[in-house]
Amino acid sequence: MLAACLLLPFGAQAQTAGQDFMSVKRMSMELARDIAQAAVKACRDKGYQVTAAVVDRNGDTQVVMRDVYAPEVSLRIAKQKAYTSVMFSVSTKELEASRPEAGSTLNHVEGLLFARGALPIEMGSGTMVGAVGVSGAPGGDIDEACAQKGLDAVAERLQFGGM
Incomplete structure (x- = not known):
């Protein structure tokens, strides 16, 4: 391994070493709140x-808003739907369309729910x-x-958030 590293030009070693740490973009609590509030x-x-649930890029719950008469179960379902979407990097609708068998094979995995x-x-x-x-609509x-x-x-905030 060391010999392979020594064969690389110095710049390539430095470039690889510079990629050991990455910057990660995260949304603010206010942005997550505004998304959930507008959805509800x-x-x-x-x-x-x-109920609307917003999870961060790791699938951790950031904001949950449950309307007054929304059933408690909608809270769990909304969080699971959001978690599933972020874990597979697509909408749950796209996931259902591309892998119709996924729900029957993976719904037993804690936190996942293959539902639109x-x-x-x-x-x-x-x-x-x-x-x-x-979750909660018919x-x-x-x-x-x-x-x-x-x-x-929040479309404009998302569009220009990384600039």
């Missing part, structure tokens, strides 16, 4: 009581910083539409 409001405006209603949160540069999951398509409204509410 979008569903409320349609007459649905839901979660979207990844990406900066304008394409860097994923988390995911938002919504159908994953409505949950997803509300999650999208949450992202739409």
Whole structure:
């Protein structure tokens, strides 16, 4: 191994060593709150009581908002949907479409739930910083539409957040 390193030009060794540490973009609590709040409001405006959960890029819960009459179980489901989206780096709708068998084989893994209603949160540069999951409406398509409204509410902040 040492011999292989010695054969590399000095610049290549230095470049590799410089990549030992990476900068990581993270969203603020305020951004996560605004996404969740807009998602809950979008569903409320349609007459649905839901929970919206925002997780960070590691799948850790950052913000959860449960509307007054949303059932408690929607809290767990929203978090699991968001976690699943961020772990697979796609919306849960895309995940269902590309791997229809995934739910039956992986839903037993703690924290995962293959159900429509979660979207990844990406900066304008394409860097994923988390995911938002919504639960409580009568159908994953409505949950997803509300999650999208949450992202739409902060679209400009996401677009220019990395600059």
